[in-house]
Amino acid sequence: MTRKVLFVLLGLGLLMLLSGCTSGNKKYSSTPEGHVQNFEVSVPEYTISGILINSTNIDNQFISTKGVVEKTVAAGMYTYAKISDGTGEIWVAGPKTNLKPGSKVKLYGALVVLNFKSPALNKTIDVLLMTQSFGSGESSLHGTTEGNSTSAVNVSVKKLAGGYTISDIFTRSKDLAGKEIEFRGVITKVLPEIMNKTWIHLQDGTKDNVTGENEIKVTYSGPEKFKVGDVVIVKGKLETDVNIGSGYFFRVLINNATIKKDET
Incomplete structure (x- = not known):
């Protein structure tokens, strides 16, 4: 498979998230003014060893995890990062990002992909995570706003004067x-x-x-x-x-x- 096709497939994985595809269940409530509150997320969180052990069961599913960057490889519009958490290590692919070894990352809604042939690494990766963002490792996974969405939010916002709905x-x-x-x-x-x-x-x-x-x-x-x-x-x-x-x-x-x- 060519480099171009592989990157298109990687782009598709990221764009799935961009267009609203996610496996998490979300619940919202709203105030009378239309503010969303009581935000809940149920995307499963795994240690890296848990991902590797359960990889066949969670193939092509969205999960959350965290770790420390061990090394990175630039690949055009994308960045590959090997991360570890003390239980294991795993490769992650995401949008071009300036990551440094030792940086903490948290991944919300990362897509599990098995047997990914990577021309950038010149190898087949047994288990790869595709992420839409290398989030900061300092905030709570379930409090992060990156990658969270819903198809039906119970809100009612007043129309902007002179604007549109x-x-x-x-x-x-x-x-x-x-x-x-x-x-x-x-x-x-x-x-x-x-x-x-x-x-x-x-x-x-x-x-x-x-x-x-x-x-x-x-x-x-x-x-x-x-x-x-x-x-x-x-x-x-x-x-x-x-x-x-x-x-x-x-x-x-x-x-x-x-x-x-x-x-x-």
Whole structure:
């Protein structure tokens, strides 16, 4: 299999997470103001030895783990890192990241892949983890916001004065294409360092009455840090029918948006 095909497959694994595919069960409740609270996650957490021992049973499943970086290998848009936790060691592949030996990482929603042929390492990796982000090892796995999302969040956010609802954006997407729009929403997913940008998913309690779509994807490149449950105001140009390759297509997308927390 060629290097190009292998990297496309790796990209597909990362983009599965980007597009909202996950095996975790999430529960949300909301305040009257629309803030999401009581966030719970049930993605199983393993030690590295637990992953290796149970690898055939958890193949192609999403898991969480943590460890210390032992070594890294750069591979174009991706970084391979060997991590250990005292019980074993395992290779992880993710987006290009500047990792140093000794760095602590926590992986949420990493995809288990068996017998991965890696041209970058010139070997077949018995058990590989594909991750959308090499998260910091200093925060709690179940408190992290990276990679957390839901298909149905129980929120109701007040429409921004002079702005749009998510229902408006989908319903009027043809008219709004190429125009700068603004809306208020609740963050349901945060994915940093994907194609050199941070991707966030937002909902506001409304949906497209025809398709049922209720979540907008937005990218930004600024230093701001957001978390699941933040109510934010998004401003940017609406793009429609966006194809980013590898078979991934977005009906609507706001690229390089300006995002700020709603302090009202």
